Amino acid sequence: MSKITAAITAVGGYVPEYVLTNQILETMVDTNDEWITTRTGIKERRILKEEGAGASFMAIKAAEELLEKRNLDPKEIDLVIVSTATPDMPVASTAAYVASNIGAVNAFSFDLQAACSSFLYGMSTAASYIESGRYKKVLLIGADKMSSIIDYTDRATCIIFGDGAGAVLFEPNTEGYGFQDEVLRTDGVGREFLKIDAGGSILPASEETVKNKQHFVDQDGKTVFKFAVSNMADVSEKIMVRNELSHDDVNWLVPHQANKRIIDATANRMKLDPSKVMINIHKYGNTTSATLPLLLHDYEKQLKKGDKLVFAAFGGGFTWGAIYLTWAYN
Numbered sequence: 001m002s003k004i005t006a007a008i009t010a011v012g013g014y015v016p017e018y019v020l021t022n023q024i025l026e027t028m029v030d031t032n033d034e035w036i037t038t039r040t041g042i043k044e045r046r047i048l049k050e051e052g053a054g055a056s057f058m059a060i061k062a063a064e065e066l067l068e069k070r071n072l073d074p075k076e077i078d079l080v081i082v083s084t085a086t087p088d089m090p091v092a093s094t095a096a097y098v099a100s101n102i103g104a105v106n107a108f109s110f111d112l113q114a115a116c117s118s119f120l121y122g123m124s125t126a127a128s129y130i131e132s133g134r135y136k137k138v139l140l141i142g143a144d145k146m147s148s149i150i151d152y153t154d155r156a157t158c159i160i161f162g163d164g165a166g167a168v169l170f171e172p173n174t175e176g177y178g179f180q181d182e183v184l185r186t187d188g189v190g191r192e193f194l195k196i197d198a199g200g201s202i203l204p205a206s207e208e209t210v211k212n213k214q215h216f217v218d219q220d221g222k223t224v225f226k227f228a229v230s231n232m233a234d235v236s237e238k239i240m241v242r243n244e245l246s247h248d249d250v251n252w253l254v255p256h257q258a259n260k261r262i263i264d265a266t267a268n269r270m271k272l273d274p275s276k277v278m279i280n281i282h283k284y285g286n287t288t289s290a291t292l293p294l295l296l297h298d299y300e301k302q303l304k305k306g307d308k309l310v311f312a313a314f315g316g317g318f319t320w321g322a323i324y325l326t327w328a329y330n
């Protein structure tokens, strides 16, 4: 019997309609298009404006697009994982709500939180369930409403993040396509440099925490940048060496979209031609858990069966890693 691999067999995506451009940000904080473009590569991002809508709103839209494209009955789905750093609520599972709403009535579901690496770790989790033979259809969604945790008077963070969601379906493959290898890492030293101070068990919400703006993302950008550049490049190089992949062999780098300069540094270390690097940071900014599936969504038509993809991400915690996967369909 041939070994079962876990392949991505369908992709869906959703971004909100409202476009927050660099020009609009210039009217909100002391910044300018030139600074944002040269330092980050971002031109615009999408913001979810619908009253009362959270990450699940976008997760459901992305999943529904996938189901329709693939003509899949949601009752066949075994598991729904929602990777997110901005769940609808701190306690009730966002994934449970999403699964019920899309009609995945036979699935169990859970949220997965690893900051900007949430989707990457979700890929590892989804693939393991498929490879073990335990489940046949795992829907992995990355969704984040970053605008809900951003201080739009803080120019150091408000220019970076955007809202969005992307979804992929993992299924068993007997031709060897799909998930091949992973290098996943964490280092708790990073907690201090990228975090939301309040609203958790250390510092519960209070009038004081609201007044002190402690429910917003607080980032030491320079330090995070340094760790991101070296660590994302290290794991990407490591996965290439371990799988005997040269820069010619790799068809695509699928990098977390945090900063164009971090992406370039990773691609340089891999000696990859820029034409092989998926990029959409200029359109969406950093959508945290949604960056990787939104790249697949944007580039799906260019992907061919057998293409060799290296995914790489870095995020709060710190969390980071790389995954090597071969594409399973045309």
Ligand code: UT7
Pocket: 030, 031, 032, 035, 036, 039, 040, 116, 155, 156, 159, 160, 220, 221, 222, 223, 224, 225, 228, 257, 258, 259, 262, 286, 314, 315, 316
């Ligand atoms: O996805 C999760 C992981 N997160 C990341 O990977 C983010 C990593 N960090 C970064 O991408 C970059 O550090 C940032 C884009 C956040 C900042 O870029 P930087 O080149 O590290 O800038 P900086 O923070 O060192 O700031 C340089 C200067 C400062 O002015 P002074 O002190 O040199 O006078 C800032 O006050 O730029 C100033 N500045 C701005 N100026 C115009 C900071 N933000 C802005 C702004 N517009 N929006």
